[in-house]
Amino acid sequence: MNGYSKKNGLTVVSVMVACLIGMAxxxxxxxxxxxxxxxxxxxxxxxxxxxxxxxxxxKGILPSGKPVTxxxxxxxxxxxxMFSCESCHxxxxxxxxxxxxxxxxxxxxxxxxxxxxxxxxxxxxMEKIPRYLAPLYLAPxxxxxxxxxxxxxxxxxxxxxxxxxxxPVMPRYFLDDRDMKILVYYLKAxxxxxxxxxxxxxxxxxxVVTDKVPPEERDAVLAPLEKYVSGRxxxxxxxxTRAKYGFFAESMDLxxxxxxxxxxxxxxxPETWRRQLEEYYRQEPVFAILGGITSGEWQxxxxxxxxxxxxCILPITDFPVISETAWYTLYFSKGLYQxxxxxxxxxxxxxxxxxxxxxxxxxxxxxxxxxxxxxFQETWQGLGRQPPLNRALxxxxxxxxxxxxxxxxxxKPAVILLWAGPEAVAALETIAASANRPExxxxxxxxxxxxxxxxxDQARDFTYVTYPYALPQGASAQLNQDQTKVPQTATTVRIIxxxxxxxxxxxxxxMMMGSNYYRDRFLEVIDxxxxxxxxxxxxxxxxxxxxxxxxxxGCYILQLGKGLNPELIRKSDWVIH
Amino acid sequence: MSTRSLLLTVCFLATLxxxxxxxxxxxxxxxxxxxxxxxxxxxxxxxDQNGKKIPFKSYVETDxxxxxxxxxxxxxxxxxxxxxSFLNLQNRLGPDAPKARLISITIDPEHDTPKIMKDYxxxxxxxxxxxxxxxxxxxxxxxxRAFNAYIPDKMSHYQLxxxxxxxxxxxxxxxxxxxxxxxxxxxxxxWKK
Numbered sequence: 001m002n003g004y005s006k007k008n009g010l011t012v013v014s015v016m017v018a019c020l021i022g023m024a025x026x027x028x029x030x031x032x033x034x035x036x037x038x039x040x041x042x043x044x045x046x047x048x049x050x051x052x053x054x055x056x057x058x059k060g061i062l063p064s065g066k067p068v069t070x071x072x073x074x075x076x077x078x079x080x081x082m083f084s085c086e087s088c089h090x091x092x093x094x095x096x097x098x099x100x101x102x103x104x105x106x107x108x109x110x111x112x113x114x115x116x117x118x119x120x121x122x123x124x125x126m127e128k129i130p131r132y133l134a135p136l137y138l139a140p141x142x143x144x145x146x147x148x149x150x151x152x153x154x155x156x157x158x159x160x161x162x163x164x165x166x167x168p169v170m171p172r173y174f175l176d177d178r179d180m181k182i183l184v185y186y187l188k189a190x191x192x193x194x195x196x197x198x199x200x201x202x203x204x205x206x207x208v209v210t211d212k213v214p215p216e217e218r219d220a221v222l223a224p225l226e227k228y229v230s231g232r233x234x235x236x237x238x239x240x241t242r243a244k245y246g247f248f249a250e251s252m253d254l255x256x257x258x259x260x261x262x263x264x265x266x267x268x269x270p271e272t273w274r275r276q277l278e279e280y281y282r283q284e285p286v287f288a289i290l291g292g293i294t295s296g297e298w299q300x301x302x303x304x305x306x307x308x309x310x311x312c313i314l315p316i317t318d319f320p321v322i323s324e325t326a327w328y329t330l331y332f333s334k335g336l337y338q339x340x341x342x343x344x345x346x347x348x349x350x351x352x353x354x355x356x357x358x359x360x361x362x363x364x365x366x367x368x369x370x371x372x373x374x375x376f377q378e379t380w381q382g383l384g385r386q387p388p389l390n391r392a393l394x395x396x397x398x399x400x401x402x403x404x405x406x407x408x409x410x411x412k413p414a415v416i417l418l419w420a421g422p423e424a425v426a427a428l429e430t431i432a433a434s435a436n437r438p439e440x441x442x443x444x445x446x447x448x449x450x451x452x453x454x455x456x457d458q459a460r461d462f463t464y465v466t467y468p469y470a471l472p473q474g475a476s477a478q479l480n481q482d483q484t485k486v487p488q489t490a491t492t493v494r495i496i497x498x499x500x501x502x503x504x505x506x507x508x509x510x511m512m513m514g515s516n517y518y519r520d521r522f523l524e525v526i527d528x529x530x531x532x533x534x535x536x537x538x539x540x541x542x543x544x545x546x547x548x549x550x551x552x553x554g555c556y557i558l559q560l561g562k563g564l565n566p567e568l569i570r571k572s573d574w575v576i577h
Numbered sequence: 578m579s580t581r582s583l584l585l586t587v588c589f590l591a592t593l594x595x596x597x598x599x600x601x602x603x604x605x606x607x608x609x610x611x612x613x614x615x616x617x618x619x620x621x622x623x624x625d626q627n628g629k630k631i632p633f634k635s636y637v638e639t640d641x642x643x644x645x646x647x648x649x650x651x652x653x654x655x656x657x658x659x660x661x662s663f664l665n666l667q668n669r670l671g672p673d674a675p676k677a678r679l680i681s682i683t684i685d686p687e688h689d690t691p692k693i694m695k696d697y698x699x700x701x702x703x704x705x706x707x708x709x710x711x712x713x714x715x716x717x718x719x720x721x722r723a724f725n726a727y728i729p730d731k732m733s734h735y736q737l738x739x740x741x742x743x744x745x746x747x748x749x750x751x752x753x754x755x756x757x758x759x760x761x762x763x764x765x766x767x768w769k770k
Contacts, residue, residue: 072658076665076757082701083657096653098732103654169658169754349628382692383628527651530730543687545651545731553687573713575687577624 041181053186058091060084062179070171078171090546091327092520093190096528101169108188111151114141151187152180194517197287198257203510203517204284205229206262208292208301208315210273220495221293221316222263228503229261262286266301273300281308288522291315291502293495297367302329311523313509314502314551316495318446319371326549328519330526332498333539333552336368336446339466340375342555343417343442345576346464348383350557351440357414359388360407360438362399364420369393372419372444389413399427408436415440422451432459440464445558453566460560464571468555469494470540471568497538504536505529540574609753611763614739616748619719623682623712626694631710633720641678642767643741644760647726647734648709649685650697655736658754660701662738665757666764667704677764679707684731686717724748742767 040046052063060068060080067080085106090096093107105111121129121137129137143162146154150161155173158166175183197204207225209218239256264280266273277300289305289312298317305312305328312329320331334341347353361376363369373390381387389411393399399420404427407413416431416438418424424443431441441459445452445467455463505526512525524546532542532551539552554574561567620634637643644666648656663681667674683689689697694709711717721727726737740749740763749763 072661073754074756076658076661078657078661082661082664087657088654090653098652098654098734101654168756169654349624528732530732541687543685543731545649545685545688546653547651548688573715575714577686577690577712 041185042178044182049182049185050189053182053189056080056085056175056179056183057093057186057190058084058086062175063182068173068175070173072171073168087546090520090524092516092518092524093187094516094518094521094524096524098528106187107191109192111146111187114145115143116141148181148184151184155180155183191516191518191520195287195519196285198517201258202260203257204260204262204286205288205290206264206280206284206286207290208264208266208277208294208312210266210270210294210296211268212295213293214295216492217293217295217316217495220492221291221499224496224499224503225291226261228499228506229259233258261290264289264292270297270300274304277301277304281310286310287517288313288519289315290506291499293317294319298329302326305329309519311519313506313526314498316498319367320550322374323549327547328523329549330523331550332501332542333468334375334550336371336444337375338550338552338555339444339446339468340372340377340417340419341379342466342468342557342572342576343464344376344379344383344385346557346572347415347440347442348380348385349576350572353415355385357439358411359415359417360391360411360413361388361417362391362407362419363393363417364397365392365394368447369419372417372447376417388417399423401430404430405434408434408438412436413438415442417442419444419447421447421449422454424448425451425454425456428459428463429456432456432462438462442466442557452560453564455560457562460562460566463559465558465560466555467558467568468552469538470534471556471558471570494538501532501537501542505532505542607759609751609755609759612750614725614748614750615746616724616739619716619723621712621716621719623710623716623720624691626691626698626709628691631708633710633716636678637680637741638746639678640743641676642743642764643678643680643739644764645680645682645724645739645741647684647721647737648681649683649731649734650689650693651685652731652734655734655754659736659738660697662755662757662760663707664701664703666760667707669757669761670764674704675706676768677706679703681707681709682717682720683709683711684717684721684728684734686711686714725750740764740767742769744769 040049042049044052055061055063056068060083062068062080068084069077069079072078088096088103089106094105094110095103097103117139118137126134126137143160143164146161154160154166155175158168158170158172160166207221209221236256236258262280262284264277266276288310289301291313292301292315294301294315294317297319298315299319299321301312301315302321304310306326309328314330314332317331318335320333320335320337321329322334322337347359353359359380361373363373369392373392377387377390391407399418408431418427418441420427420443424447428441428443431437439462441463443455443463443465445465448455448465452465508529509522509525512528513522527544527546527548529544531544534540536542537552540554542551543553544551556570556574557572557576559569559571561569618634618637620632623631623633625631637645644663646659646663648659660681663679666677667679670677683694689709689711691711694711698707698709718727724739728734736752736754738751738755738760740751741747742749744767749767751763755763
């Protein structure tokens with residue numbers, strides 16, 4: 001913690017002495033001097049030591065399999081099942097800041113070096129500063145470098161090498177000698193070397209574009225990104241000059257790097273993409289992947305990113321990988337899945353559909369259809385509901401009058417989820433005229449595109465539509481004419497807007513990362529960002545947090561007013577509870 | 578003044594002095610600042626970790642003592658300690674734990690769904706009586722404002738524990754992280770008949 005409380009110096013010294021005596025009595029073996037990397041400890045191989053150390057640090061689990069135990073706030077017992085070192089000091093070990101509370105870095109590179117108030121200057125830099133400032137730069141460290149022994153004292157007793165008492169929220173750990181050595185070994189290896197893809201002058205990025213993406217959409221991704229990179233690099237000279245002559249520690253000037261952006265174009269079937277990605281990466285190891293676009297699946301890129309631990313920030317895809325544990329890809333949203341999820345929440349929480357009512361999902365057995373239906377079904381069942389009746393249409397099968405009449409006569413559904421494109425318009429006419437008309441029908445604006453405004457008037461009272469973006473601005477919030485007439489342009493505009501969001505987030509992230517060029521840190525600083533409201537994005541809000549990997553969490557449920565240019569009537573909150 | 582009146586006056590002043598001394602001693606022992614507040618609890622509907630709708634006002638204005646905090650599931654630093662303090666309060670109350678109503682309100686309603694909140698409580702081994710509530714952003718904002726705890730973004734979060742006494746409906750407001758023993762004592766004060 002950054003905040004320290006002063007305590008009686010004698011007490012502190014006594015505690016330290018007692019600890020050192022205790023450690024000597026219990027056989028604490030000072031195995032390495034400051035900064036050294038021992039080759040494994042307590043008879044374990046390096047790999048095994050790191051694995052066990054990572055378990056302590058990240059999962060709060062001791063090598064024995066039991067949770068780590070500790071005391072916080074003076075008298076509060078906690079254990080590793082609640083939170084671990086990683087919860088506050090983050091995966092990179094570089095700490096966090098939240099609500100004015102700063103958690104300091106705990107990786108070896110930081111704690112095994114003294115901490116000065118001001119950066120140490122080189123002799124030539126010292127010559128340039130006014131003489132009266134020299135004492136400030138020559139002052140002794142405010143915290144000497146940790147050693148293995150003083151680190152153990154800090155972890156056990158909460159006292160740092162300068163004798164200051166660490167903030168009471170920093171746990172005082174019950175770790176035995178062996179476990180302490182394993183954890184210390186891990187901390188020394190944690191974020192020890194900057195990640196691949198960063199040189200003294202440049203941070204290398206790539207963007208992934210798959211074939212079959214329409215050219216205008218591909219341009220909508222590449223042009224803004226490349227313009228961003230060239231624009232930033234055109235200002236590099238100013239920053240580099242400032243960095244060269246500046247002497248303030250850890251300023252953004254010192255961390256300034258030019259950016260490079262490569263196009264990684266993937267051709268052919270998705271099962272070959274992984275091989276192509278590996279080859280690109282072998283030729284040019286990048287720090288992270290920015291944006292990118294696919295017209296189909298994203299899974300191979302996701303897996304590549306996850307396995308190589310390469311951050312992949314905000315690609316354009318309707319098919320993000322839905323996972324609660326994946327770490328390295330940050331998506332704009334859950335894509336089509338999220339629209340299904342929103343319907344389940346609306347139907348379950350807002351409408352509160354009685355449990356005996358029948359819900360039918362009609363969808364094409366395609367990637368799109370499966371994403372919508374999975375989003376609905378998984379969320380619906382998560383609300384404790386019975387699975388819906390699923391009618392997956394085979395290739396070539398269409399939604400005919402007969403199909404719908406048979407379905408409504410036989411199943412008498414109270415709710416139909418019609419995951420279909422323009423064909424939904426005719427289907428809705430049939431449903432509206434049906435003797436066994438369902439009480440509610442749900443459609444997706446993403447699938448309907450320009451057909452949204454063509455939904456039959458007689459069906460609008462019982463039809464709800466998912467809308468995963470911020471509503472168009474304006475007095476009457478009417479359907480955007482551009483979207484109805486020129487869908488391709490609307491899609492392109494949305495992509496450009498998303499790349500603008502990415503650029504704004506990237507600017508913040510690069511500044512917040514400073515010179516900590518670690519991939520985990522890059523993701524962490526994004527996790528610590530404030531929410532981005534709609535002035536930053538075409539979503540209602542983008543929000544972040546440790547492990548949160550879908551920045552837009554919402555989707556409106558709308559109804560349409562009457563007429564050719566209908567009013568969009570909001571029937572739900574952005575996030576439905 | 579009669580001897581009797583004089584005696585009564587002396588007794589009264591002595592009692593006052595003892596009470597004042599006790600109060601000063603108590604305040605001197607306390608290592609944190611607290612204040613007594615009155616809040617108008619908004620009449621909103623929130624959702625708990627089981628997906629159940631909770632009429633917030635009646636849920637809070639109960640004859641049980643209430644301890645309330647603002648947290649979010651992926652928070653670093655502050656919330657883990659606040660939540661550990663809730664668990665420890667439940668543990669220290671032992672069989673009386675269900676008599677305390679512990680309420681954690683999310684300040685990240687976009688992310689914190691009932692499932693996520695349920696997993697969070699499970700991770701902290703919460704006992705019955707500790708609920709985690711979410712809701713629409715507008716309703717969560719209303720609740721934060723009602724308790725003079727509004728923040729525009731979860732990253733501006735600060736620690737706050739509020740304890741409501743069913744005796745008079747007043748709230749103790751503690752804007753610091755306190756020890757388990759201190760929270761227990763505050764809770765017992767609020768519970769006193």
